[in-house]
Amino acid sequence: MKFNLRKRVIIGILLMLTLVLPIFPVYASAATQEREALFLASQRLLEEQQQQPDTKAGILATSYGQDGEFSLGARVESNLQQDGRVRLMVEAIYLKEEKDVAGFIGMKFLPVPSLERPLYLGGAIGLQEEYRFQFFGGLELTEHIFLELKYINNEISFDEENLCIAAGFQLSF
Secondary structure, three states: OHHHHHHHHHHHHHHHHHHHOOHHHHHHHHHHHHHHHHHHHHHHHHHHHHOOOOEEEEEEEEOOOHHHOOEEEEEEEEEOOOOOOEEEEEEEEEEOOOOEEEEEEEEEEOOOOOOOOOEEEEEEEEEEOOEEEEEEEEEEOOOOEEEEEEEEEOOOOOOHHHEEEEEEEEEEO
């Protein structure tokens, strides 16, 4: 009797294995397809995150102005290239003491846009006679916060009082 019981158990196990094993590849292929879809979606998301935004708008505070007071300004910049290395920038700074607005239009260059915290350089032409040009260099500390060193003058000469700092907040869209 023991031999008969052993035979039944072995035949039963073999029968169950023949029914269950073909199901596992179906589950495995479904899981593989799901993993591939997740992998492709994560790659697309990473590419979107690394792509430079088309437009940025922000506000800034700068030490430019008389008596070292802080002046407020606004800026808008837009991509001129697909990779975001060259940007067109329009900036206006309200000078409270002079009761005037210094407006500039210029270019911003990101030599290495793939950096986590991009460095940039730029230059702009003033829209009024008293503010002929500005040169600036800056660092984007985060996606929304930037720091800049600016040189704003109405003639081609270096004067320390025309060197100022700026910090600002910007939104991308």
